[in-house]
Amino acid sequence: MSVSTTHASCDELLLIRETPIQRRRVRAAWLFLTPMLLCLALVAAWPLLRTFWFSLTDANLADTSGGSFVGLSNYLFHDGSSWSGILVDPQWWNAVRNTLHFTVVSVGLEIVLGLLVALLLNIKFTGRSLVRALILIPWAIPTIVSAKIWSWMLNDQFGIINHLMLSLGLIDAPLAWTADADLSMWAVIIVDVWKTVPFVTLLMLAALQMLPSDCYEAARVDGIHPLKVFWRVTLPLLMPALLVAAIFRILDSLRVFDVIYVLTSNSSSTMSMSVYARQHLVEFQDVGYGSAASTLLFLVVAVIAMLYLYLGRRQLEVRS
């Protein structure tokens, strides 16, 4: 909370009087910020606006310049007898449901497992730095490669996972991990959790190492049970880092594409919003409709992110 007090005092200073030096500083700041803002405008704002514009046209991938303005009819359109457009497409809502399901379960598991692994790696033991380096491997492998590796491991006939489970007697018949509608979402979640737990671990570990040791010393002197120390000291102090890790993962999961596409292709039981948008954009060549789906995806992600940040900040304020 020391950060916010320094911020406040700076603001107060600015309000009191604006010296020439400060004005120069503001100018310099703008000067240094301009390249980045230009860059952002070029790589983020422009494509975003263009996608939004395309979503209002009936452009085709074969010739993107040939589209004409159709208003909001890609989103919702009433042609006398029936409604059409994304907002009434059951496939789209199925994709939204899948994405939310995927996000909640996988981010939840990742946070819990990531925290556990980080706590484990925070304990001093020989070879700790080696283990810390090794645990990063899943995160360093490109998703396409790891998803392909997993798709062979999960294969129903030759996969090693089924082989192990069969020989351990956990199942009597091989499971069709990526094909069975009840299992395929779990298969996707398992692979995603495997890949991104290291990321959460890394953030948590960094935060753990910055925790003040005096609280722990005080707790030890008072003879507090370690579990209570965890709930009362470690967790609240970790909260800001935890929230950062979670928002990173939530934003990533909401636009998940690669792991799902490699494991289960366009199958509707795992189709995410991004897979849906790509299918329309690329496979059906319907740039207008696909862009409308992308725009909705962007809105969903933006709304959830804002809500999360707002709630997260309030939570922190209440606690402090």
Next chain:
Amino acid sequence: MKQLKTLLPAALLTLFAGLPSVSSAADLTISCGAVGAELQLCKEAVEAWSKQTGNNVEVVSTPNSATERLSFYQQILSAQSTDIDIIQIDMVWPGMLAKHLMDLREVLPANATQGYFQAQVDNATVNGRLVTMPWFTDSGLLYYRKDLLEKYNKQVPQTWEEMTATARDVQQAERNAGNPDAWGYIFQGRAYEGLTCNALEWISSQPEGGLVNPRGDIVVNSQASRAALTLAKSWVGDISPRGVLNYTEEEGRGVFQSGNALFMRNWPYVWALVQSQNSAVKDKVGVAPLPRGGETGNHASTLGGWGLAVSRYSAHPKLAADLVSYLTSAQQQKHRALIGAYNPVIESLYQDPELLAAMPYYGQLHSILNDGVMRPASITADRYPRVSNAFFDRVHGVLAGELPVDQALAELESELTRIKRRNW
């Protein structure tokens, strides 16, 4: 900051892993399929041409799934990329990709397509422009294990019902005999173009069955489809492993070739591979037309086929066309048939004694090709991907047990109507 520092190495690693490798310079680039022996054959032929003419050619391979391959080409072509000069395209794509492809009539001699199956040439011609040179033709075939049928004293099935019964009996008997991995029937069940081919065969083999008729009417919500899908649904988890719902051609071949399946629906290319030296089922395999849908049904196999096209954005269109005409020459087609079982599109080759000796089913194949069903790609034109998608999606839902057959067909009909709007 400390967090950032610890993250940096991982971030850099991820970044570098994502960078594309820089490709070496080449005069021409050709993209060949990589299903079965395709890539090897393509590389050899291209190398021979390179030696002959002194041109550099780079061969790039593409995804095995036809749906993914189409997306890949669409991205490259709509970016007007000069990276790929020659692409291998499925015979359902000429209509969609035509505007990106060169008219080969302009550069090839007038008799270039002489002796080819007329249907193939017609299919490759869009608005009078020959946008693709047909290369080989495909049709769904029923592969069966001769030894197993003999062992249990069964006939090659004539109808799907017979196939189901035989598969069930033999599978059970084989499992009792000590092979827990034995299966009855393997097909392509993943939600992709291959499932469209399979399901179209089931439906079209029933009397009066079809998806979209040649006039463009949607005829899928019928008794024929109901019967076909109900039967197909009963296979999954019984005579076919549940994993079949995520199988493309090659996953299925893996199961069959390792000796664990009695029947398999697949394309002709599989013949060369199951008969190869290291195949567990060498000399134990027979090929037959796909079963009929009931006593009054007919044999129906989905026709496929691939051709070679030259991108309009190629920097060397003439040279590219030269390579295309070399690769599609009669001599090359015969060689590819002998080595890789890729069926020629030049009619006279079906009477070639050498080919008939190597592939005893070639006599039948001519009639299978004549009984073939075309996917409704020409009538639905650039909506075909949606039609196919809607179809395989619903069929996949039925096979996976998520959708009752009746509901799936009703939904499919209304979705197709929506895609069609007033006209295709």
